[in-house]
Amino acid sequence: MPPPVPVAEPRIAAWDRRVDWWLTGLAVLFLVAYAWQVLDTSLTPAARVVLEVVLTGTWVLFALDYLVRIALARHRWRFVRTHLLDLVILALPMFRQLRALRLITVVSVLNRQLRDDARGRVVFYVVGSVALIGFVASLAVLEAERYAPDSSITTFGDAVWWTMTTISTVGYGDRYPVTPEGRLVAVSLMVSGIALLGVVTASIASWFVENLRRSDAVVERELDEVSADVNRAELQLAAVLVELRAINDRLDALERSSRPS
Structure with missing residues (x-):
């Protein structure tokens, strides 16, 4: 599904706010029905x-959502150009051999609910995304490979093992897809694994940078406070010196006045 809509398309943004949770419910329904169909032989x-x-x-319904977004767009051709991947995802699964691509739409819809403030909740984001993508990929590759000649992925356990070794970029090679659909799933999974690794790396780096900046700000604030205290101490010392000089002047005056003529 599409990324967040720019402010230039307020009608699409309003539509997203209205249907986001409905689309999420449809995505869950799609995932349950697909899992049931694949796993229950x-x-x-x-x-x-x-x-x-x-x-x-x-x-x-996902396709209708895309068409509604086009109808609401002020700049329709620009919307189509910037959402070509969504169009391809919706169009290609019309062919039976590529219907597993529908699951990409489902992952995108569900991922909307996981990616808010991803840096601040990176553990939740990564665990949720890995679990979702791994489950979807396992279903898709099992459907594609289960009855293929010379296939090494014939059970859901095989599919999960292959998914985990692939998404982690380990790739033991004991399980591998032999069909075009299965290899398409493998490519998507490899890209997802690299992308998730990039998210984790970027989040950790951002966390370190933010903490260093926060530490620098604390040090600067403490230095400013120390500097202010020093300035106040210097002012108080200067005032004390002025008073001491005044007292010394009075003592000198008293001493002079007490001397006999």
């Missing part, structure tokens, strides 16, 4: 048809 043909209707219906 004992489904009857009628149940599979029902799940397929749910999957297709939710995907159509």
Whole structure:
């Protein structure tokens, strides 16, 4: 789903605020139906048809959301140019072999709820994103690979193991996709792993920089306070010296006046 809309498109921003949670609910529904369809091998043909209707219906609603955003945009061609990936994600899954790409839309919608203040809640963001992307990728690669000849990913456990080794960029090589759809999932997963690693690295670096700046600010404030105290002490000392000189002058005057003529 699209990134945050710039201020130049207030109608789209208002639409996002209105439907964001509804789209999130649809994404969860899509994910549950897809997981059920992939994992439950004992489904009857009628149940599979029902799940397929749910999957297709939710995907159509995502497509309608994209069309509504285009209709609300003040600069429609610019909106299309800046959201080409969304258009591709929505268009390609019309082909049965690429329907797993619909899950990218689901991940993007759910990720909206995780990425707010990602630097401040990096642990929650990373754990949530890894769990979501890993589960989705495991489902997608299992569906693509389960019945392929010479496939090494035939169970959900195999799929999860392959996903974890791939997203962590370890890649043991004991499990690997052999179908074009599975390899497409692998590429997406590798990119996601690198992106998540970049988020963690950037967040940690930002945390260090912010703490160093905060420490510098504290030191500067303390130095300013010390400097102010020194200035006050110098002023008080100067006042004391003035009083001492005045007292000394009076004593000198008394001494002179007490001397016999």
